[in-house]
Amino acid sequence: MTIVKRFIAGAVCPRCGEMDTLKMYRDDAREHRECVRCDFADSMALDGSDQPAGEIETRVNRGGKVELEPAQPLNFVPNPGSDKG
Incomplete structure (x- = not known):
């Protein structure tokens, strides 16, 4: 019996995250990816x-x-030409 392997369109690999790299096939008792x-x-x-x-x-x-850099705070200054504030 010849096993036919087919690509799964749009599927993303759970390990490497690449799209369209998964193929699937079936045997008598199992489905494989x-x-x-x-x-x-x-x-x-x-x-x-x-x-x-x-x-x-x-x-x-x-x-x-994962090492993260310290975040810089943002200071919001009111627009000097606005009436509100």
Whole structure:
């Protein structure tokens, strides 16, 4: 039996965030998704019975701390030509 793999139009990979890189195919018991860019892969039973073993690693939940620069406050000065104020 030949397995036909099809791209999913408009789908975004949950790991790398790239659009139009996911392909899917089915075998006798499972439906599979794969990313051609980052080698992400997952599958689920066709009856939807099993759940993932844990959270998959994505670009959002990867380890590491993001350093932010201190924010500068904005001072709003009234317009000198206005009547209000």
